[in-house]
Amino acid sequence: MSEEKTISEVYLQISSNILESFPKFRPPVDLYRFDDSVSQVRKSHVANARLGKEKQKQVAEDAQKGRLFYCAMIIVSMLNI
Numbered sequence: 001m002s003e004e005k006t007i008s009e010v011y012l013q014i015s016s017n018i019l020e021s022f023p024k025f026r027p028p029v030d031l032y033r034f035d036d037s038v039s040q041v042r043k044s045h046v047a048n049a050r051l052g053k054e055k056q057k058q059v060a061e062d063a064q065k066g067r068l069f070y071c072a073m074i075i076v077s078m079l080n081i
Contacts, residue, residue, distance in 0.1 A: 004078045011041050011069040019063045025050050034067040
């Protein structure tokens with residue numbers, strides 16, 4: 001038996017309730033926004049950087065519309081028998 005590990009990126013949705021638990025001006029995670037024009041998730045804000053008031057409104061609106069995400073790295077282990 002051998003063990004094989006892979007690392008995967010998973011984008012998890014940030015709801016309005018979760019967003020409200022973050023510091024208002026400096027979210028602790030990179031924020032990603034779903035871009036309808038290309039049907040992909042793209043980085044929109046870097047973790048711990050200050051959000052201006054206009055950007056705060058945009059982020060809150062994205063969360064409300066289900067278009068706000070963060071990226072989690074997941075290690076998957078598989079046993080080969």
